Amino acid sequence: MGRTCLQAVIDSPRHELVGLFVYGERKAGKDAGEIARRDPVGITATRDVEAILALDADVVIHAARLDPPADRHDADIERLLRSGKNVISINGGTYPAHWAPERRARLQAAAEAGGTSFMGAGLNPGFAAEKLAVLATGVCRDVRKVSLSETVDCRPVKNPDYVFDVIGFGAPVDRIDPNSPDWVPARTMNALFEEVVACVADRLGWQEIEVVTDHSLTATPVPLEIAAGRIEPGGAARIDWRWIARTGATDRVELHIAWTMETPEPDAPEPGLWSIRVEGEPCVSIAFGVETPAGWQERVSAEMLGVAGAVLNAMPHVIAAPPGVVETPEFAPWRAG
Structure with missing residues (x-):
């Protein structure tokens, strides 16, 4: 799913990729375009969290594979928020009011400290x-x-x-x-x-x-x-x-x-x-249901495309939101083109 979100960012004329964090050594050091099955884009994948924290980015798409425990990536997300980056997760996070109070308080405090927002987006959960x-x-x-x-x-x-x-x-x-x-x-x-x-x-x-x-x-x-x-x-x-x-x-x-x-x-x-x-x-x-367009040649399912689309469409909302943990909007955001 991370590769599909990466492809969506690279392919979009509205977005600019400034960094890529990978969890596997095999991908570290490669150009992000190669990982996304695209032409080189001049961004090298890294496993150095500090390098990502130092970047000037509006939004981080957090697309790590779902692994137990469900909150295993919270510490990284908190650091991203404190560094001034909004975060969108594809692994839940659509209704923070149902979280354990201590978890919500931690992420809320990190977001307020960084002047940023956290939100979940996707097909299910999310849409x-x-x-x-x-x-x-x-x-x-x-x-x-x-x-x-x-x-x-x-x-x-x-x-x-x-x-x-x-x-x-x-x-x-x-x-x-x-x-x-x-x-x-x-x-x-x-x-x-x-x-x-x-x-x-x-x-x-x-x-x-x-x-x-x-x-x-x-x-x-x-x-x-x-x-x-x-x-x-x-x-x-x-x-x-x-x-x-x-x-x-x-x-x-x-x-x-x-x-x-x-x-x-x-x-x-x-x-x-x-x-x-x-x-x-x-x-x-x-x-x-969701379907790939006619003549689709990519090795990406329609469901993956839908998740990536939901993430990209959520970016303006999470950027404009007040600092804190944000509930996914009831209907918006959506856009054409």
């Missing part, structure tokens, strides 16, 4: 629920529940550390409680998505909510050979994540994300397709 699902209620005179469902075909993902350790595929279904905070993938994903349903509930006026989970694992009965390796029989080949915001005993907002390594059933939603359902007066149903 599908917090913006589009909320927008769908605009024709309802009464809203009882909002649901968002997403199906992700994970078979092409090649990184074994990410597939097995971060996401949780291959976990022994008979020995894992996916709703236990002791399971690292659940703890990581909860930190990313609990704030999403809390945000939707707040924007629709539901107060005193409780966020609960109803995650489940489905085992494969046969060995599965996948791009990242092998899932043995009894290992998780499908993970259904569910986060529910409740008021009392009433479910108000539900986010369901199905990650699968199985061959989809004929009647299953197309991978990458989001479905929104509003129960109310009237009920509203929306199905949407």
Whole structure:
């Protein structure tokens, strides 16, 4: 995802790349254009944080791979904010009001010290629920529940550390409680998505909510050979994540994300397709997806393009925002060209 954001900045006539931090030694010392599969741009990738802090930049796109714990990069983000750089993260951060108070206070203090702002941006989290699902209620005179469902075909993902350790595929279904905070993938994903349903509930006026989970694992009965390796029989080949915001005993907002390594059933939603359902007066149903343009030749998915687009469009907002931790805007920003 970092490469796609880098490509978006290099390709944009409205933005200028001034620096690039990389986490791997293999990329350090290379021209950013080479890393982005573009012509050289005269910017050398570095693993020196101090060099990045010394740059004069309006915004830093923080696109590190999601790894547990969810706040592992907070110290770096705080330093960036204190150095006078606004920060946009692709790993959550869309609804800071739901964070632990001490975490929000740390980032708020860093932003105020640097006169900068921090905000999250992306597709999900960032757009599908917090913006589009909320927008769908605009024709309802009464809203009882909002649901968002997403199906992700994970078979092409090649990184074994990410597939097995971060996401949780291959976990022994008979020995894992996916709703236990002791399971690292659940703890990581909860930190990313609990704030999403809390945000939707707040924007629709539901107060005193409780966020609960109803995650489940489905085992494969046969060995599965996948791009990242092998899932043995009894290992998780499908993970259904569910986060529910409740008021009392009433479910108000539900986010369901199905990650699968199985061959989809004929009647299953197309991978990458989001479905929104509003129960109310009237009920509203929306199905949407993203596609690459006709003739697209890049090795970049439509979903990656969407995340990069959301990040670039968020830049004017985070730059103009007052210092602090900023909630992703309800509808804007958007622009053409």
